[in-house]
Amino acid sequence: MRSKDRISYFYDGDVGSVYFGPNHPMKPHRLCMTHHLVLSYDLHKKMEIYRPHKAYPVELAQFHSEDYVAFLQRITPDTLHLFSSDLARYNLGEDCPVFENLFEFCQIYAGGTIDAARRLNNQLCDIAINWAGGLHHAKKCEASGFCYINDLVLGILELLKHHARVLYIDIDVHHGDGVEEAFYFTDRVMTVSFHKFGDMFFPGTGDVKEIGEREGKFYAINVPLKDGIDDASFTRLFKTIISKVVETYLPGAIVLQCGADSLAGDRLGCFNLSIDGHAECVRFVKKFNLPLLVTGGGGYTKENVARCWTLETGVLLDTELPNEIPDNEYIKYFAPEFSLKIPHGHIENLNSKSYLGTIKVQVLENLRYIQHAPSVQMQEVPPDFYIPDFDEDEQNPDERVDQHARDKQIQRDDEYYDGDNDNDQNMDD
Template sequence: MRSKDRISYFYDRDVGNVYFGPNHPMKLHRLCMTHHLVLSYDLHKKMEVYRPHKAYPVELAQFHSADYVEFLQRINPDTQHLFPEEMSKFKLGEDCPVFDDMFEFCQIYAGGTIDAARRLNNQLCDIAINWAGGLHHAKKCEASGFCYINDLVLGILELLKYHARVMYIDIDVHHGDGVEEAFYFTDRVMTVSFHKYGNLFFPGSGDVKETGEREGKFYAINVPLKDGIDDTSFTRLFKTIISKVVEIYQPGVIVLQCGADSLAGDRFNLSIDGHAECVRFVKKFGLPLLKLISSVFVLVTGGGGYTKENVARCWTVETGVLLDTELPNEIPDNDYIKYFAPECSLRIPTAHIENFNSKSYLGTIKMQVLEILRCIQHAPSVQMQEVPPDFYIPDFDEDEKNPDERIDQHTQDKQIQGDDEYYEGDNDNDHNMDYV
C-alpha cells in the first residue's frame, strides 16, 4: 500500500508561444501562466516534471486518418489558400485556423497525454497531469471546436493496452463529443460528460438519451445542464453519478478532462473551489482504502477556458488538490503577477447569475442517468491479448525494455528536467505579448 501518490506532470515551454490569431478565444498563454503559478507555489518540487515527446505522425494515426494527419503536417498559413478542398474537407478555417507551428503544437499536447498514459501503464506514477491536453472535440478526420488532434482518445487507446476498462469524465462546459464518438460502440470505455446542452450551443450533442450503440449501449452517459448551475447543485449531481458509475463499471483508470470554461463568467456559475471539488472527489478513487473498488490510476488534462487568468488559477488549485496541498490565497510573486493584479488572489468571486437548473430538472436528469446505469448488469470483462509495443518511450533501450518491470531510478531521473528550467527567472517566452 502506497503512503503517497506519485505524480508525473508534463509541460513544454513551447506551447505558450503558439498563437491562434487575433481575436481568437483560444489563448495558449494560459498554459505558461498556469505553469508559473505552479512554480510560484513550489508545487513542482512535489512532482516529477517531464517535457513530453512530440508525438510522431504514426502515433497520431492510431486514431486519426492518415490523410488528415499528413495534411496537418504540411499545411501552413502561407499555403492554405492553395488547398480549398482539403481545408473544407478537414474543417479547417475560422474556428480551427491554420497558424504557425500548428502541427508541432499538436505533437506536443498529444505527446504529453500519450506519455502520461504510458507512465500510468508502466506503474511509474499514480496520477499524471497534462494541462496542455484535453482537446476533446477533434474527430477522426476533421478538426472541431479549436481542437485538431484528440489527445484524449490517443491517451485512452494507450491505456486500453493494459486496462480492461477506462472511465472518461468531462467537466468542460461543452459536450465531450469527440471522445464519446470514438468509443460509442464499445463497452471498454465509459464516457461521462457534464455540459451545457442546447441545439444552439456548440456542439449541439449530448442529450441524456445518447447512451451508446451496439456493444457500447449504455456506456455513454450524458448529463445535460442549463445556464447558471452553481457549486452545490453541480457537485451534488457529480458525486452521485460518478460514485454510481465507478461502483458499477469498476474502471482500472480514470481520465478526467478539466475544462475551465465551466467556471463563473461563462455559461455556468462554478467557483474554482467547486470545480476543484470534482477533481478532489475523483482523486479519492485512487485511494487503496476505498472499499467500493481497488485503487485506480488517474490521468488529468486541461480543456476549454478562455479567461486565461482564471484558467491558470483553477488548474493551479487543482494541481494542489492532486498533491493534497492547500494553497494560500495570496499569489506569490512570479513572472505573470501583473495578470492577477490588483487583488493577486487565487480565488475569484462567483458571478450572480440565475440558475436555470431547477431541483425538479436536476432530479429528473439524475433519475434518467441512474436508470441507464441499471441496464448494465456488471462490469464488462475482456480477454486481454499480448500488449502491443509502444511506438515511443523516451530514452528506453528497446532491447531491454520490459513492461512488467519498473524503470530504475537512474533512467527515470534522465527524463526529469533540470530545476533551472522551471524557476521563475526562466525566459520561456515573450512576456510582453498581450493575447487579447
C-alpha cells in the same frame, strides 16, 4: 489508501508560445501562466516534471486518419493557398485556424497525454497531469472546436493496452463529443460528460438520450445542464453519478478532463462554478485511488484557467495553497486582488431541482442495465507503440532519444527560472 501519490507532470514551454490569432478566444499562453503559478507555489518540488516527447505522425494515426495527419503536417500559413480545397474538408478555418507551428503544437500536447498514459501503464506514477491536453472535440478526420488532434482518445487507447475498462470524465462546459464518438460502440470505455446543452450551444450534442450503440449501448453517459448551475447542485449531481458509475463499471483507470470554461466568468461559458466547486470534482475522483490521467481543456478567461489548474495541481498533491498569489512572471494578470480563488458567479440558475432530479433518475436508470461490469476478454498486452527506425542523419538530434533516456529527461533547468521569458529561453543548457 495509497501512502503518498506519485505524480508525474508534463510541460513544454513551447506549447504556450503559439498564437491562434488576434480575435481567437483560445490563448495557449494560459499554459505558461499556469506553469509559472505552479512553480511559484513550489509545487514542482513535490512531483516529477517531464518534458513530453513530440508525438510522431504514426502515433497520431493510431486514431486519426493518415491523410488528415499528413495534411496537418504540411499546412502552414505560407502554404494555405496550395490547400484551399482541403481546408473545408478537414474543417480548418475560423474556429480552427492555421497558425505558425500548428503541427508541433499538436505533437507536444498529444505527446504529453500519451506519455502520461504510458507512465501510468508502467506503474511509474499514480497520477499523471498534462494541462496542455484535453482537446476533446477533434474527430478522426477533422478539426473541431479549436481542437486538431484528440489527445484524450490517444491516451485512452494507450491505457486500454493495460486496462480492460477505462472511465472518461469530462467537466468542460462543452460536450466531450470527440471522445464519446470515438468509443460510442464499445463497452471498454465509458464516457461521462457534464456540460451545457441547448440554445444551439456548441457542439450541439450531448443529450441525455445519447447513450452509445451496439456493444457500447449504455456506456455513454451525458448530463445536459442549463445556464447558471452552481457549486452545490453541480457537485451533488457529480458525486452521485460518478460514485454509481465507478461502483457499477469498475474501471481500471480514469481519465479526467478538467476544462475550466465551466467556471463563473468564462468568456465562452455560462455556469456559476467557483474554483473550489470545480476542484471539488477533482478531489472526489482522486479518492477512488485508481490510476488517474488529468488534462486541461477549454478555458477562455486565462487568469482564471491558471488559477484553477494550479489549485487542482495542489489538490492532486494533497497540498493546501495560500490564497495570496506568490510573485511570479505573470503576477500583473491577477490584479487587483492577487488571490487564487474566484467566487461563484451570478448568472440565474436555470437548473430547477426537478430538472436535475429527472436527469439523475435517467442516468441511474441507464446504469442499471450494466449492473454487472462487462467481462472484457483480456488479450495479451501489446508492446508500447513501436516507433520505427529513422535515418539518423535526417533526425533532429533532440528527438533521437530512446524511451528510457526520455523518461529521465526531467524538465530543462531554465524553465524553473522566475524571470525567464518563455519565448526567448536560453536553449544551451
